[in-house]
Amino acid sequence: MTTDPHGEVLRAGRDASAAHPSLRSAGPDAVRAALTGMGRRLTDRSDAVLEANRADLDAAEGVLAPALIDRLRLDATRLARMAAQIEALSRIDDPDPLVGTRALPDGLVMEERRRPVGVIGANYEARPNVTIDVASQLVKSRNAGVLRTGGAALGSAVALHDEVIRPALAEAGIDPAAIQIVRTADREAARALVAHPRLIPLVILRGSGETTASLAREAAAHGVRTLAHADGGGVLYIDHAADMGRALALVERGLDRLGVCNRLNLLLIAAPLWVDAVPRVHEVLDRLGVRPSMPPHGHPLGLEWALEDGSEATVTLAPVEGAAEAARIANDETSGLAATVVTEDAAAAEEFLSAYAGTGAFWNATTRLLDGFELLGAPETGINVDHVPGPRGPVTFRDLVLRQYVVRPEAM
Structure with missing residues (x-):
């Protein structure tokens, strides 16, 4: 694992950005193949994933509370549930990139379109399933990603990336570098993730209230937008x-x-x-x-x-x-x-x-x-409880887009 958290995040962001055109231009069949490949490899490569998870669990024993260890644990049943959710996601039709049109004066027409954000970051608690949830949503929405998890789940997350996500993308003909995992437990990597608005303009934040709130403030200071999931109950x-x-x-x-x-x-x-x-x-x-x-x-x-x-x-x-x-x-x-x-x-x-x-x-x-x-038939990247306009509730691939207005001659 790297010892330079800022350098690791920058490298991951640049690699994801360079690979994004391959994912952005991927057709429905390629994306479907990538997602079904991820689901299949959760079963085919379960031994390697569960071995890494056992190492994480052993290190957490006596350190984390029982409820947190439960969130960290993977088993065959949970892997099967994750695979079933990805398979269901693969069968959902992509939203039409053209939202609507409106005629303008002088023979012009306005088109409202959906576009991917580009590179989206994610910082989340020690829950291995979130690695798959977020990665699958990014792939479905044609966004590249830089994922960072808590140190307790890092071994499991790396195994899921290397054994499941990356090879599934490659087999589908998509540049596997589009989804990156930050390979350091250093918490400075979380601060680095929210510090590069040109490279990673949006970061999904999940975790304890104060940690997430602190990262959201840091992100705002750098001009990085966040979708924060900090509080529940x-x-x-x-x-x-x-x-x-x-x-x-x-x-x-x-x-x-x-x-x-x-x-x-x-x-x-x-x-x-x-x-x-x-x-x-x-x-x-x-x-x-x-x-x-x-x-x-x-x-x-x-x-x-x-x-x-x-x-x-x-x-x-x-x-x-x-x-x-x-x-x-x-x-x-x-x-x-x-x-x-x-x-x-x-x-x-x-x-x-x-x-x-x-x-x-x-x-x-x-x-x-x-x-x-449960509600929308698609895994979530988190649940947003903001009291302002924007994605609220379970955030899925449908929300990870930008609006774009294109004006062109109507006859062309």
Whole structure:
């Protein structure tokens, strides 16, 4: 692994930029072949990938919390799931590059077109599957890429790049240098990734809140745009008219993995149900090995437990007067990632859904569904929770484009 993080990022960016024309001009058949090749090699080269992942897991044992080790772990089932998602992505038709036209005076016509960004960077947490998710989205959108992951997953990411991504591109006739992996665990590489606006104008940021926020500020200082996924934490509100069997099942479904952003983080219960519901919720949490944080709380209601080292197996519980207060808390005291209302009362559900301004709003469904593949049928590069125009929610290949306006003579 290189010891010069800034030089490594510059080299990767330049190599990706030089290879981008090969990917940009690739037709649908070539891109489809590259993606299906990646899916096939996840199975064919699984031994090499899993060996690298075992080395990462061994190094992480006793260093990372159990929930983070779970995010780091690969196995045959997870590789098969990754392969199935890429195969599904390969079958999605490319968006028409021509969005629309408009006649202008003097015999001219305006065309609105979609164009690839060019080279897109990505800095993400120690989750090997994200290497494949991001790479596949970049290939599908005809963008070259420079990927950097946390040191805990670097061996797995390099194996996925060298054994899966790079050879699949080459076999499809696409320059394999179009997708680069930063081969250093030095955190300075993350700062270098957001410092070159002419070379890497857009960087996808995923990870813990403060780290990602710091990189976003660094990027802004250099004129690099970011799609940041820093904060998460799902909210579940059990309304006075909830089916408690359904509510408890959704509590359990929201805690099937503790290290992911869309897991259940804050459980709000209508005050009339509080005394009867809390013991039943505790039974579910006890069975799952999850600790309830009860009022009075010594922490913000929206504290994201997935980012609390050693306390990931925690859920905050709080009483609320009704749907309006639940939506207000979800808006004001959480990241705005996702919230669900559990109720059999359509009016209460609509009150909550209309008031909640977050990225994903659900009725009688788990916030774990806020996922690119679950909602949109395509792997995601991350989930954007910005409250400004632009890609919001699961960001997929459809979002990794620029608008271009072409004006030309109508008759030509």
